[in-house]
Amino acid sequence: MHFQWYPGHMTKAKRMMQENIKLIDLIIELVDARIPLSSRNPDIDELGKNKARLILLNKADLAEEKWNTAWIEYFQKKGFSAVKVNSKKGGGMKSIQEVIQEACREKTERDRKRGILNRPVRAMVVGIPNVGKSTFINALAGKACAKTGNKPGVTKGKQWIRLNKNVELLDTPGILWPRFEDQTVGLRLAFIGSIKDEILQSEELSAELMQFLVKSYPGILAEKYGIKESEDGFEDLRGVAESRHCLLKGNELDLEKASKLLLDDFRNGRLGRITLEYPEEFA
Ligand code: G4P
16 A cells, blocks of 8 residues: 655645744654554654653543553653643643643753743644644643633744743644655554545555454454454455445445445544554564
């Protein structure tokens, strides 16, 4: 399967990011809890060197809890601050402000030693498209505004959201691109819906997803669709089409429709909490 991304936007996005990174102390990087590494940008470590770093496992509600814990440990071992969140429902949001302070502790200490007191930490949210950046900013800023009673302020042409007296957040997130050249990474990004479905063959995609599910989460498809699970993804897809009455004229199976249904069920968590990649793969 071959993937295309939007290379035109990439250069522009990277330039914007380099400009904005100069203004900040802390990078809050959102990754998708279902694919914490495939949803990372390959250049972020280089772009963000010398900055404090916080990794948020967003959409933690869609991934398996034991793997969320394992991934947090994985990132912490690599020296990042890391926590899981559900930006949509606000889960994990309460403690975020403390986590931000903690992630910047070294920098605050350094400032203090140099006699710089009370300079708020400036942070920026970054991540690949659709990972939940806007949702997260809204959830966090909503809480902060309610808590401190402050309105977003304007500083030197950039919009900063004052979270509290210690932290300011750039209101526009940095958009990064994933490592789309790698086919496994591309496939996982496509499963979660980060690559536009129009440029992909959805039947092939859902057949691949079903193969993964049969292997890693046996019984899930059987229970949800009443099909007999096999190792042939297309066979399973035909099963879904039959059980959900996805039919074309002349009673032929509508595999396209069945694929969309399956992908939609998966992406919205209706197949349960599913993690697509595991830390040991990358040990
Ligand atoms: P972006 O700025 O990084 O591009 O992402 P955005 O916030 O627009 O979020 C993309 C989608 O992910 C949205 O769904 C959003 O609701 C959903 N989302 C964000 N955070 C979470 C989370 O922690 N858990 C879950 N389950 N979903 C999350 P959408 O389909 O575009 O809209 P809608 O379903 O909210 O209407």
